[in-house]
Structure formats: structure tokens, C-alpha cells
Amino acid sequence: MEPATLLPPWWRGLIPRLTALLLAAFAFAGLLYLSTRPLGDRARPSFYVIGSAAPGMQIGQIAPGSAQAPESPRPALTDLDGAPVALTQFAGRPIWIIFWKTACEPCEAEAQDVAAAYAAHREGGLVVLGIDLWDSAEEIRGYAKSHALSFPIAMDATSTVMQAYGVWGAPTHYFINSAGIIGDRYFGPMTRDQIEESLRRIS
Secondary structure (H helix, E strand, C coil): CCHHHHCCHHHHHHHHHHHHHHHHHHHHHHHHHHHHCCCCCCCCCCCEECCCCCCCCCCCCECCCCCCCCCCCCCCEECCCCCEECHHHHCCCCEEEEEECCCCHHHHHHHHHHHHHHHHHHHHCCEEEEEECCCCHHHHHHHHHHCCCCCCEEECCCCHHHHHHCCCEECEEEEECCCCEEEEEEECCCCHHHHHHHHHCCC
């Protein structure tokens, strides 16, 4: 007598179902592993989402707050002491705006490349303006000091600028030429090569 015939009929009917469920569980686990394991030789930081996706400004449009933009609405920025900061004070110079947060791993990932690119181009007139999203002045000061940030930093306490540019994650980059026209934009952390390519479009 075969061993299977010793089992009650109701149990023998469950064996194929249990086998199918077990195989499905193994298949799901395998797919989950493949879909979450890092590509390449090391993990890469994910895009830091801070809000709902918005259409945002497009390449070729006039940058909000620039000298060429309509007077109203004018995005409101302040420095770490609460004094107003306006894009118009950089009129006639190419501007690279970086929307970021202190608690942002992708921002950390690109920090060295951002600093190196700014050091290489600041003598040529490039302005880098960091616009912090949702941090306090004290937090920003500590971060700027520990990371030796040498470019100006503004605060968007009311999220006015974030909304005007359609920013929904950090870091978000906008490259604006000396005429106030958006020459390029990028969502997420950038490499030095990507930065240089975007800077060429506003030089």
C-alpha cells in the first residue's frame, strides 16, 4: 500500500493546494529580493520625497523671481537671519538653484560634487543658491558649518518658492541663465559629469 493512501481523503485533497501555495510563496520571495536588491556593486540613495508631485517649471520658461519674471507673484526667501533674499540681486549672472534638506541622504551623496563644481565656476560668475526646505535656521547653520558650505543659503519657510517651481523632492536642481531663463533642471542627486553638462547649458 502506498503511503499516500494511508492519509484521510480530506488531507490528500489539501496536498496539491499546499504545494501550490508553498511554490507561490517561494516565487514571491524571489521576486521581492530581485526587485529590492541594489543594482551594481553598491546601494544607491533614493530620491527624497517631500510633497506631492507638481508640474513644475519647464526648460525655456522664465524663472519665478528672476529679473525677467512678472512682478507678481514674487517668491519670498529669507537668509538665516531673516533678511529677504531675491533672485533679482543675482541679475545678469547664471544661477544654479538647489532645493535641499539637512536630513536628505541623496543631498549628502552629491555634496562633494556640488562643492567641487562651485569652486571651479564661481570665478566665472556662477551663483549657487541653496534653498532649504522645512529646516530651522539653527539646523541649517549647523549643517552648513559641518559641511563647509561656501555658497549662499536661503530659507523657504512658507513653501512659496517650492510651489512656484513645482518642487516635490530633494534635491531638485534648476539651472538658470543670465537672462533668467531656465536652461536645465534635474530631479535627484547629480554626478559631477551631469552637473557640468547642465552648467554648459547656461554658460
